Amino acid sequence: MILRELSEAIGLSGAEDDVRALIVSHICDHVDDLQVDTIGNLLAVRRGTGQSNLRIMAAAHMDEVGMIVMGVDGDGFLRFDQIGGLDDRILPGLRVLVGPDRIPGVVGWKPIHLSTDDNTVPKKRLRIDIGATSKASAEAAVKPGDHIAFDSPFVELGPTVRGKAFDDRAGCASLIALIQGERFPFDLYVAFTVQEEVGTRGAQIAAQRFEPDAAFVLETTACHDLPQDPNEPDQTTITRLGGGPAITVMDHSMVSDPRLVRHLTRVAEAEGIPHQFRSPLHAGGTDAGIIHLTGIGVPSVVVANPCRYIHGPNSIMNLADFENQSRLLRAAWMALTPAVLER
Incomplete structure (x- = not known):
């Protein structure tokens, strides 16, 4: 198809x-x-x-629409911003693919057990976790300007499709x-x-x-x-x-x-x-x-x-x-x- x-x-x-x-x-x-x-x-x-x-x-x-890498924190997490219209409310826990090598990542957030904030967490406070253990290891895999796409396979659901x-x-x-x-x-x-x-x-x-x-x-x-x-x-x-x-x-x-x-x-x-x-x-x-x-x-x-x-x-x-x-x-x-x- x-x-x-x-x-x-x-x-x-x-x-x-x-x-x-x-x-x-x-x-x-x-x-x-x-x-x-x-x-x-x-x-x-x-x-x-x-x-x-x-x-x-x-x-x-x-x-x-998607996101773009803005930099790497000292602990290896990726800072990012949006490309096109994104709602901050959909971001926590999102699975993503980073850069031309499609490195899998997750938009990380504070566990619900520790959260006392009922408001939407703004993207500037979120990071993407690609499993890196240091800034050097993250920078070896991605660079500022790399694009970040949703990791969403296409699925047929009878009369509808998801993707x-x-x-x-x-x-x-x-x-x-x-x-x-x-x-x-x-x-x-x-x-x-x-x-x-x-x-x-x-x-x-x-x-x-x-x-x-x-x-x-x-x-x-x-x-x-x-x-x-x-x-x-x-x-x-x-x-x-x-x-x-x-x-x-x-x-x-x-x-x-x-x-x-x-x-x-x-x-x-x-x-x-x-x-x-x-x-x-x-x-x-x-x-x-x-x-x-x-x-x-x-x-x-x-x-x-x-x-x-x-x-x-x-x-x-x-x-x-x-x-x-x-x-x-x-x-x-x-x-x-x-x-x-x-x-």
Whole structure:
């Protein structure tokens, strides 16, 4: 399963090389042009059937959240900081892989028997234990700047799957499936982007290069559909697992182009494809937030896989939602004409 390969690959922001190589192996025989730009984006063009002269961009980001080694204490424990959005509350006891040699480690914390603090322990007070017995032995194994990834194997759980980096390896897997299928009426300009988790940097460069007429971003988004306390003020679920791919109407970085939202909705209803709408007031942003501002402006929309425990070591995603993401986009692209974008 491509999703398994992508999930278990390691590629934190700024070091997406292994993920990029894996994607190349799956799409190189299905595209008409393939190159890597100066920042590390994987850019491809798949020529269409010639029925439409639209230039359509599709983007999914390759990078994942994680941590970075900042130094070594005198006793051989590693100091670290985050890459991308991490919650300090998930860190204690976390299993990790450190550096290019994937050295196993654990985020250490005070035993519960000795702890009297009910507050979250900030990451600056946590350390990673790789089994080193001295500063010298730790420095022989790792160095400042080494990346630290979640140690999370991919597991199938019936209708759902568990693993790391579904944000956004699931979007990458869906985009690969779309590239491997039949050609679209228009030329498809594909960007597997870098550094989304630290500021949507790769997407800006890719969109400037492509100058598309419209852009579709394949993403993974938060899902909070667990039983909740009715006395809590925030009952937002954001999305629901099993409800189908989520069409974003608005997030903190953009308002999706209403014409593209309507087009996706009409196609989903006509084709009987399950779908839902992402809660608009939830925080967060995607590559679409910078793509839609590029050049003279690019009509953009996001279609995302709902995912529980996003930006954590063990996210859970529904396989039907995942499959329906590419199904919805394929149907929508086949029906996409210049008339859809007319004002």
